[in-house]
Amino acid sequence: MDKKLSRIDPAGIFIDSDGSIFFRNKRLETSIISLESAEKPPGVNTGACNNGGNCGGDNGGDCTNGGVCSGYNFGDCQ
Amino acid sequence: MNRLYDDHDIAEALSPKSLELILLPTEKCNFRCTYCYEDFVLGKMPENVINAIKNLIENRTPHIDNLSLSWFGGEPLLAKDIITSITDHAHACCSRHGTRFHTAITTNGFLLTRELVTQLCEKSSLSMQITLDGFRDWHDKTRVLANGRGSFDKLWSNLKSLKTLDSDFSITLRLHLHSMNIDSMKNLYKLIEQEFGNDHRFHTYFHKVSDLGGNTVNGATLLSNSDYLSAMDEIRGKTNPNPDQPISELHLKGYICYAARPNSLLIRSDGTIGKCTVALNSEKNRIGKINDDGSLVIDHDKLHPWFSGYSELSRPTLSCPLATMKSRTHAIQDKS
Numbered sequence: 001m002d003k004k005l006s007r008i009d010p011a012g013i014f015i016d017s018d019g020s021i022f023f024r025n026k027r028l029e030t031s032i033i034s035l036e037s038a039e040k041p042p043g044v045n046t047g048a049c050n051n052g053g054n055c056g057g058d059n060g061g062d063c064t065n066g067g068v069c070s071g072y073n074f075g076d077c078q
Numbered sequence: 079m080n081r082l083y084d085d086h087d088i089a090e091a092l093s094p095k096s097l098e099l100i101l102l103p104t105e106k107c108n109f110r111c112t113y114c115y116e117d118f119v120l121g122k123m124p125e126n127v128i129n130a131i132k133n134l135i136e137n138r139t140p141h142i143d144n145l146s147l148s149w150f151g152g153e154p155l156l157a158k159d160i161i162t163s164i165t166d167h168a169h170a171c172c173s174r175h176g177t178r179f180h181t182a183i184t185t186n187g188f189l190l191t192r193e194l195v196t197q198l199c200e201k202s203s204l205s206m207q208i209t210l211d212g213f214r215d216w217h218d219k220t221r222v223l224a225n226g227r228g229s230f231d232k233l234w235s236n237l238k239s240l241k242t243l244d245s246d247f248s249i250t251l252r253l254h255l256h257s258m259n260i261d262s263m264k265n266l267y268k269l270i271e272q273e274f275g276n277d278h279r280f281h282t283y284f285h286k287v288s289d290l291g292g293n294t295v296n297g298a299t300l301l302s303n304s305d306y307l308s309a310m311d312e313i314r315g316k317t318n319p320n321p322d323q324p325i326s327e328l329h330l331k332g333y334i335c336y337a338a339r340p341n342s343l344l345i346r347s348d349g350t351i352g353k354c355t356v357a358l359n360s361e362k363n364r365i366g367k368i369n370d371d372g373s374l375v376i377d378h379d380k381l382h383p384w385f386s387g388y389s390e391l392s393r394p395t396l397s398c399p400l401a402t403m404k405s406r407t408h409a410i411q412d413k414s
Contacts, residue, residue, distance in 0.1 A: 005088040010385035013092070013340050017373045019138050021094040021340045035089035036096075037143075 004031050082393050083332050091334040091341070091396075092388075096144040098342040100355060101131065101164070103149065103157035105347050109186050109229065112220045113287060116358065122157050123347040126370050131345060132167045133372025139171040147202075148182040148336075150355055152347075155189035162197060169201040182206070186221065187233045192243055199245035208233070209252045209285075212262030213269065220254075241277055249280050255309055256287040256299040264313045284310050284326035303328060334396045338387055343374075351376070353384045354400050362403060 005028070012024035023029040090096070105120040139145060147168060149161055165181060172179040179202040187208040198204045210233070211220045218228025240249065251270060253263060267282070274280035286306045287299070301309060310326060324330050336342040337353040344352040344363075351366040351374065352358070362383065366376040383403055387395030395402040 005085045005092075006391060008088075008092070008385075008388040010382045010388055011378075013382070013385050013388075014378060015340060015343075015374065015376045015381065017375065019097065019134055019343075019372075019374055020141065021092070023092075029094070032089045032092050033095060035085050036093040038086070 004035065083334070083391055083396070087332045087334065088388070088391070091339045093341055095142050096146070096341045097138055097142050098146040098148060098336060098339070099131065099134075100148045100150050100336065100342065100344040101154075102151055102344070102346045103154050103160035103164075105152040105358075106156055107151060107153040107186075108156060108188060108224055109153065110222055110224050110226075111186075112222070115356065116152065118152065120152075120347045123160055127345075127347065127349040127368065128160055128164060130349060130368045130370050130372050131164055133370075134368060134374070135164075135168050135372075136171050137372050139168075139175045139177045142177055144178045144180070145172055146180040146182065148184070150184045150344075153186055153189070154183055155185050155194070158189070158194060162194075165198060165201050172202075179203070180205070186229065187236055188223070188229055190236045190240070192239055195240055195243060195247055196245055199247055204245075205248040205250070207250045207252055208237070209254055210266060211254045212259040213266040216259040216262040217266075237280075238273065241274065241280075247279055251280065251282050253282055253284050253313075254287050255284055255301060255306060255313075257301055257305070258299050260309045260312065263309075267313045282325070284313075286327070330397075334387075335398055337384055338396050338399045340385065353381075357400050363400075 008028065009024070012028075014022050014024070016022060023032070102120075102123070104122040105116065106118050106122070107114075107116070135145065145168060147165065151157075154161060161183075168179060171177070181198055181202040182205045183198075184207045187206075190206070190208075195204065195206075209221070210230075211217045214228070214230040217230040217233075221229050223229055237249070237251075240247075251274075253266070255263060270280070270282060284306075286301055286303075289300065306326070307328065314325075335354075337355075342353075344355060345368055346352065346358070349368045350364055351368060352363040353365060354360075354363050357363045362380060364377075365380045365384075366374055368374055384399045386402065387393075387399060392402075
């Protein structure tokens with residue numbers, strides 16, 4: 001398991017008046033953005049994963065969605 | 079430390095590139111569920127709050143990759159005009175900036191129409207969550223209309239009507255379980271499988287009835303976790319083939335509650351900003367407000383406790399920060 005993000009200071013997370021999120025630790029902020037936009041490791045699907053985006057969830061059925069599927073689905077992930 | 083999260087889960091929860099707004103367009107409800115914790119005091123969202131939310135969306139969409147509007151209430155479909163007005167605006171903003179746009183609705187389903195679903199599907203990807211408390215016999219005892227009448231038949235006919243649509247939506251049928259409605263749920267589950275089993279847009283998800291406050295839940299009917307697991311097996315007629323397969327809240331792995339995510343904000347119908355949809359009237363949950371121009375006033379001293387789970391990546395705290403905050407308050411009260 002990757003451990004780049006651990007022991008994050010809750011008091012270092014802010015929401016600006018324009019609604020944007022920023023972090024006191026700028027290196028952490030950069031890591032978050034790059035990790036979040038990186039391709040997620042494949043999820044565990046008992047069916048096939050044929051989606052056009054990323055599938056990071058654990059799905060009980062086939063995953064064929066057009067976007068990112070990061071949820072945990074009882075049935076197919078569409 | 080209970081390390082069940084990978085970096086991607088954490089990064090997604092903290093990402094400044096996503097924004098989820100949980101919007102309460104009205105806190106009134108056409109139902110009076112016997113276990114409900116809400117007080118229905120606040121009415122429909124006034125025009126200045128609607129415009130404030132539109133301004134916030136307009137200001138943020140150029141800077142984010144994902145926008146999600148989650149409609150909650152009260153019963154959000156009592157304010158369909160507000161839902162469509164803000165959705166249309168968000169769709170226009172997201173289209174201009176190439177931002178992905180998702181809409182979610184937590185509804186009792188009574189006022190759900192084909193027209194609304196079609197309209198929302200044209201603007202965004204759409205998911206809905208509708209709760210059932212069992213087959214007609216039990217559902218009509220607990221999920222009653224404000225006039226005291228049952229709601230099952232109307233809800234079921236609405237669901238069947240959505241099945242005939244071509245639109246691509248997702249409906250989660252949330253099945254509330256307690257010790258008294260297991261047989262009734264078994265009958266309902268069979269019916270759901272018959273009617274919707276071959277339609278990939280319909281899903282089921284169990285949820286255990288628990289005491290969220292409001293003095294309306296009879297503690298004697300609450301299930302223990304082991305009884306709850308057995309009941310789910312009995313209802314589904316099979317044991318869960320994969321213990322990690324999430325058919326209920328007990329099966330979720332790596333779940334981080336929206337209240338623990340900095341990129342998720344609750345906006346009540348009066349413009350108050352909070353984190354949690356359960357503790358609506360808790361002072362801890364009043365973390366700020368939205369101004370008419372869409373700018374936010376945030377009290378960070380109240381905001382930061384909702385993020386406390388990140389310091390140790392604690393599963394109980396990240397999956398329900400409210401529960402941890404409550405238990406800390408009790409511990410402090412016990413000491414004093």
